[in-house]
Ligand SMILES: CNc1nc2cc3nc(NC)[nH]c3cc2c(=O)[nH]1
């Protein structure tokens with residue numbers, strides 16, 4: 001009995017993208033899906049009620065951050081992350097692997113685990129596969145991620161090969177450490193950088209462990225988008241058809257569409273809320289920088305093709321004013337709209353798959369957004 005299962009509904013005849021259902025203990029959600037990131041048990045400035053209103057199903061939280069602050073014991077005492085943050089839909093926690101490498105001045109990777117410094121106070125810490133899973137069990141997420149190494153980009157073949165093999169050994173230790181497989185499913189993370197042979201090795205080693213789901217890791221780490229797309233093209237077919245595939249840390253509208261076309265079911269990225277906090281909005285006609293003086297007297301919506309609450313209620317002029325005055329409400333409005341934009345984009349992607357026209361949708365979306373412009 002696994003907590004999370006995946007059901008393939010259909011494959012788009014035009015693009016090969018998949019329409020599916022992700023069944024979790026906290027609900028069933030259609031895929032391809034975008035998962036808002038709630039690093040510290042909140043999707044910054046947005047309430048759970050607003051997340052539900054915009055159609056968010058699964059959200060992400062970070063094991064590393066919650067381990068440091070407030071500590072997994074407090075979240076456990078609250079009854080788990082769902083109760084703690086008042087979110088009754090799906091929660092996925094990453095394992096801390098990526099944050100350790102990207103946030104703290106890395107000390108040392110050993111077979112046992114990773115020694116590093118707490119990025120908040122410099123204290124020495126040690127994270128292992130077993131500790132990462134114990135924290136995620138305490139958080140009570142529906143989907144847990146294996147503790148892996150996401151090597152820097154670029155990395156040498158020899159470094160990447162050794163890293164892939166250690167990540168596979170860590171993955172097996174994670175599976176053994178999961179105390180609640182009936183309510184919390186662990187996903188394995190395929191590594192291997194841009195080396196097809198290593199991606200094949202990583203996929204082979206991880207699929208032999210029969211995880212309930214798989215992530216493609218080691219991407220969206222600075223590599224060109226065509227490299228990411230090339231890696232996806234030969235990696236996703238190595239993963240089982242009846243399991244969900246999650247592309248970590250992605251992404252921008254074009255990458256979401258191109259990832260879905262290459263067989264990805266789940267995405268997460270901080271982009272929508274991060275760019276919102278400096279006043280940049282995603283619109284159907286491309287990015288809009290609301291601070292620009294040309295919007296000072298523009299009383300239209302952020303995006304005339306968006307039916308979100310923000311676009312139906314507030315003007316560009318008003319949001320520009322709030323953002324320039326550094327008013328928190330301004331960042332709530334830009335964050336809400338950007339999240340809504342990506343969640344609705346995935347609804348359009350799913351509809352295009354139902355109607356076998358995702359490549360046509362891609363062409364029209366890219367044209368209007370301006371992705372094709374040289
Ligand atoms: C939890 N493990 C894990 N997280 C990740 C998060 C990422 N976030 C990005 N771009 C923003 N790339 C990522 C790769 C990994 C990865 O390879 N492993």
Ligand SMILES: [Zn+2]
Pocket residue numbers: 302303306307308309310311312337340
């Ligand atoms: Zn909107």
